[in-house]
Amino acid sequence: MFIATIAMMLVAINPSSETASAKSNTSYDSVLKTAKKHLGARYVWGATGPTHFDCSGFTKYVYKKSIKKTIPRTAQQQYNHTKKVSKSNIKKGDLVYFGGSKHSISHVGMYIGNGKMIDSQNRGVIVERVYSPWWHVVGFSRPANLTY
Template sequence: MNKTTMKVLISLTMTVAMAFIMLFPSNETTASANSSKYDSIYNVANSKLGTRYVYGSTGPSSFDCSGFVRYIFKHGANKHLPRTAQSQYNTTKKISKKQLKKGDLVFIGASTKSIYHVGMYIGNGEMIDAQNRGVVKESIHAPWWHVVGYTRAI
């Protein structure tokens, strides 16, 4: 094989390798990007702790639960979610409790067809959500909650 052919083959191989890396990033790269998005969303959510609850409100000075989740994802990750908790559940990727990670959504209701509350999981069995006490951090295992599902929005 002459030098020109060898250079072309090496160049072609490098181009294919780079395209493959761009199309299929490693889990580390994806995990890092998701962690960064979570941090951004969490920072927006955390900045709203104590903000008052108003049914139907979408922020920034008051929220209901789905308005809060919609706001923090829009401002923290430029991710647009539907307006209601039920619609947010219906349009995001369903996951199991075992797959639950920081940044995932926790849905409360009578069933998956009757969801009335949503919060964002922040780790250690806790979520941040907007409810009658305003925006708070609390256990997802509180006796007044009936968790019916989990989803991943990012």
């Protein structure tokens, strides 16, 4: 009985299982998988999923569904309330903001590497280049410290 109790206590506090669980809960792969699952979903202004999205509704949904991270609802709020990162420090999973200035954010997408992002815009959820003639990049933020 004593040995069984000790064994159960060790399993319950095993740091390696906690670490593995924490890593899987903040995995970029999980975030990307959730985002890609919705490629082709229709754009609807104000929609937050799971079948239709606007830009910030998409990023909010992906983070909540994949790693249980709650971020604000609008692109401007997401910019205002997440940790800013420089262009030189951008990582996969970071958010990319567009608009006239940091005070007038009009669009958000999620960086997926190689100069590309996944976002929801008038053509629905797609993968496209971050730097295009029709976008003015305002900044980047990191809503969560993801594992890669």
